[in-house]
Amino acid sequence: MNSDGRGVNWSARAARRTTRLRPSSIREILKLTQTGEVISFAGGLPAAELFPVAAVRAATDRVLTERGRAALQYSTTEGDAGLREWIAARHPQVGIDGVQVVSGSQQGLDLVAKCYLDPGDSVAVAAPTYPGALRSFEPYEVRFQPVKIDDDGIVPESLEAALAAGSTLIYVIPNFDNPTGASLSVERRHAVVELARAYGVPIIEDDPYGELRFDGAELPRLVDLAPDVVIHAGTFSKTLVPGFRLAWLVGSPAALDPVVRAKQAADLHTSTFTQFIALEIVRSGLLEEQVDKVRDHYRGRRDLMLDALDRELGDPALGFRWTRPSGGMFIWVSGPDSLDTTALARAAIAAGVAYVPGEAFYPEPGQVSGLRLSYSVASPDQIESGIARLGHILRQGT
Numbered sequence: 001m002n003s004d005g006r007g008v009n010w011s012a013r014a015a016r017r018t019t020r021l022r023p024s025s026i027r028e029i030l031k032l033t034q035t036g037e038v039i040s041f042a043g044g045l046p047a048a049e050l051f052p053v054a055a056v057r058a059a060t061d062r063v064l065t066e067r068g069r070a071a072l073q074y075s076t077t078e079g080d081a082g083l084r085e086w087i088a089a090r091h092p093q094v095g096i097d098g099v100q101v102v103s104g105s106q107q108g109l110d111l112v113a114k115c116y117l118d119p120g121d122s123v124a125v126a127a128p129t130y131p132g133a134l135r136s137f138e139p140y141e142v143r144f145q146p147v148k149i150d151d152d153g154i155v156p157e158s159l160e161a162a163l164a165a166g167s168t169l170i171y172v173i174p175n176f177d178n179p180t181g182a183s184l185s186v187e188r189r190h191a192v193v194e195l196a197r198a199y200g201v202p203i204i205e206d207d208p209y210g211e212l213r214f215d216g217a218e219l220p221r222l223v224d225l226a227p228d229v230v231i232h233a234g235t236f237s238k239t240l241v242p243g244f245r246l247a248w249l250v251g252s253p254a255a256l257d258p259v260v261r262a263k264q265a266a267d268l269h270t271s272t273f274t275q276f277i278a279l280e281i282v283r284s285g286l287l288e289e290q291v292d293k294v295r296d297h298y299r300g301r302r303d304l305m306l307d308a309l310d311r312e313l314g315d316p317a318l319g320f321r322w323t324r325p326s327g328g329m330f331i332w333v334s335g336p337d338s339l340d341t342t343a344l345a346r347a348a349i350a351a352g353v354a355y356v357p358g359e360a361f362y363p364e365p366g367q368v369s370g371l372r373l374s375y376s377v378a379s380p381d382q383i384e385s386g387i388a389r390l391g392h393i394l395r396q397g398t
């Protein structure tokens with residue numbers, strides 16, 4: 001507003017929902033880690049040294065040479081037919097009509113929320129869960145019903161309580177959960193989809209990490225068990241590169257029907273250019289190679305971090321425990337109830353190590369004895385010395 005009082009008072013004019021658009025508290029911590037010599041286990045970024053830059057350059061060249069004009073043109077809202085076919089082939093229960101390409105699974109969450117949540121609705125979410133999902137649902141003026149999660153994923157009895165209390169949408173990260181690293185057991189996968197069927201409530205299956213399995217057998221995706229009640233979100237972000245902002249929703253055509261219209265209103269369609277490049281890469285077989293590389297890299301880092309945690313915090317008298325993820329990027333450490341990981345975060349940064357305090361992952365305030373560690377970007381040396389520093393801080397903090 002100008003000094004004479006004329007003009008626009010932007011904050012007064014802003015829509016009510018903007019007060020529900022909260023900044024990510026993780027980003028605040030990440031800002032602090034950018035100064036000095038801080039070893040960061042806070043971010044959830046993929047390891048950039050693994051990005052297949054040369055292969056992307058070659059694929060880009062081929063796309064421009066062979067289909068340059070089409071690649072730079074507007075395209076259909078649902079996504080490129082070739083890419084949708086490749087996605088549909090991974091989900092035999094749905095055809096190409098059950099695939100919607102989106103600009104990151106984050107956009108997928110927003111579109112599903114826009115189509116399936118009314119003000120006052122409540123969403124059943126694990127406590128803790130991915131804050132990006134909470135942030136994307138909140139502007140739709142919803143409440144959250146916290147669901148317990150343990151080493152086998154969300155607890156069906158607790159989910160049933162949330163459904164009985166009126167939840168109208170279920171949000172699940174079935175594989176190598178962010179933040180806990182836990183995976184939903186096969187029995188619970190069946191139980192969760194049966195609950196969704198019994199209550200007539202849709203599930204959003206958010207699965208960015210499912211391909212990054214280090215040990216054990218692959219488990220069925222919820223959408224493949226129950227395409228009638230699940231919308232699945234998959235992404236290239238953790239397997240190929242996040243910068244493409246390329247992901248997909250898979251579900252029944254009926255489930256996706258309003259989503260296509262919401263997508264059209266949001267951004268017409270996802271970048272034709274990146275869809276073509278990604279298709280070129282998957283057709284060349286490079287994605288499988290890339291996934292193997294990423295898995296090996298993260299498996300090694302996970303092992304180092306688990307060993308270091310055993311050394312630093314393994315004495316049972318200290319009262320710490322942590323998850324042992326079979327894939328993905330995250331370990332969840334929980335300490336005795338007296339531990340305040342929010343209060344300790346600054347001391348940890350001062351000591352040169354960063355984590356995300358558990359509080360950031362809860363739909364409602366109050367839980368502070370847990371924290372999330374990411375092993376995806378740290379070097380072996382950083383894992384050794386970072387966990388030693390963290391061990392020191394946490395032992396003192398109990």
Ligand SMILES: Cc1ncc(COP(=O)(O)O)c(C=O)c1O
Nearest residue numbers: 104105106130178206235237247
């Ligand atoms: C659970 C979860 N869902 C969604 C996303 C966003 O993924 P995308 O890059 O596909 O938008 C992330 C990113 O960290 C995530 O951890």
